[in-house]
Amino acid sequence: AQSVTQLGSHVSVSEGALVLLRCNYSSSVPPYLFWYVQYPNQGLQLLLKYTTGATLVKGINGFEAEFKKSETSFHLTKPSAHMSDAAEYFCAVSAGSWGKLQFGAGTQVVVTP
Amino acid sequence: ETGVTQTPRHLVMGMTNKKSLKCEQHLGHNAMYWYKQSAKKPLELMFVYSLEERVENNSVPSRFSPECPNSSHLFLHLHTLQPEDSALYLCASSQEVGGAGENEQYFGPGTRLTVT
Numbered sequence: 001a002q003s004v005t006q007l008g009s010h011v012s013v014s015e016g017a018l019v020l021l022r023c024n025y026s027s028s029v030p031p032y033l034f035w036y037v038q039y040p041n042q043g044l045q046l047l048l049k050y051t052t053g054a055t056l057v058k059g060i061n062g063f064e065a066e067f068k069k070s071e072t073s074f075h076l077t078k079p080s081a082h083m084s085d086a087a088e089y090f091c092a093v094s095a096g097s098w099g100k101l102q103f104g105a106g107t108q109v110v111v112t113p
Numbered sequence: 114e115t116g117v118t119q120t121p122r123h124l125v126m127g128m129t130n131k132k133s134l135k136c137e138q139h140l141g142h143n144a145m146y147w148y149k150q151s152a153k154k155p156l157e158l159m160f161v162y163s164l165e166e167r168v169e170n171n172s173v174p175s176r177f178s179p180e181c182p183n184s185s186h187l188f189l190h191l192h193t194l195q196p197e198d199s200a201l202y203l204c205a206s207s208q209e210v211g212g213a214g215e216n217e218q219y220f221g222p223g224t225r226l227t228v229t
C-alpha cells in the first residue's frame with residue numbers, strides 16, 4: 001500500500017520568492033510520483049512526474065521536483081513565485097495496479113504582492 | 114472538443130432524484146476514472162475502468178452506479194443520494210500499458226453536485 005503526506009495545508013509566499021511545497025510518500029514498491037495543480041473551478045492539471053531515471057524533474061510553469069529515495073520525499077519548488085501560481089497543489093503516488101493514484105490532502109498556495 | 118469533458122458542470126438534485134453525470138475523453142486513452150473531491154478530504158478514487166471493464170470499485174455505496182459503454186465515455190448514475198454526497202466529481206483518463214500506473218491522468222473540469 002502507498003500513502004502521501006503533504007506538509008502544510010496552506011502556504012503564503014510573496015511574489016518573486018521561492019515556492020517550496022513538501023511531499024513525503026510511503027510505498028512498498030518503487031513509486032511513480034506526480035504533482036498536480038488545481039485552479040479554482042477546474043480539474044487537476046499535471047505539473048510534472050517522476051517514473052525512473054533522473055531524480056530532478058522539470059515541469060511546466062517553471063516548477064521542478066527532486067525525488068529523494070533515502071528521504072522518501074518529492075518536494076516541489078519554483079525559484080520565483082508569480083501571482084498566477086495561486087492554486088491548490090496535490091502530490092500523488094502510484095504503485096501500479098491500473099493507475100491507482102493516492103493523493104495527498106493538498107496545499108493551498110497564496111501569493112501576495 | 115479536446116481533452117476530457119464533463120457534463121453538467123453543476124447539478125442540484127433532491128435526495129429522491131435520479132440523475133447521471135457524463136464524461137467523454139478525446140485522447141484515445143484506454144482507462145477512465147471517477148473521483149470524488151470533498152472539502153477538507155483528499156481526492157477519493159471511486160471507480161476505474163480499463164477497456165470498458167471495471168477493474169476497481171473502491172467500496173462505493175450502491176447509490177452510485179458507473180457505466181462505461183465504450184472507451185471514450187463514462188457515466189455515473191446517481192439515485193437516492195445523501196447530503197454528504199455533495200462534492201466535486203472528477204473524471205480522468207490515462208493510457209495504461211499493462212496497468213503499471215506510470216502514465217499521468219488527464220482530468221476533466223468536474224461536476225459540482227449539491228444534494229438537497
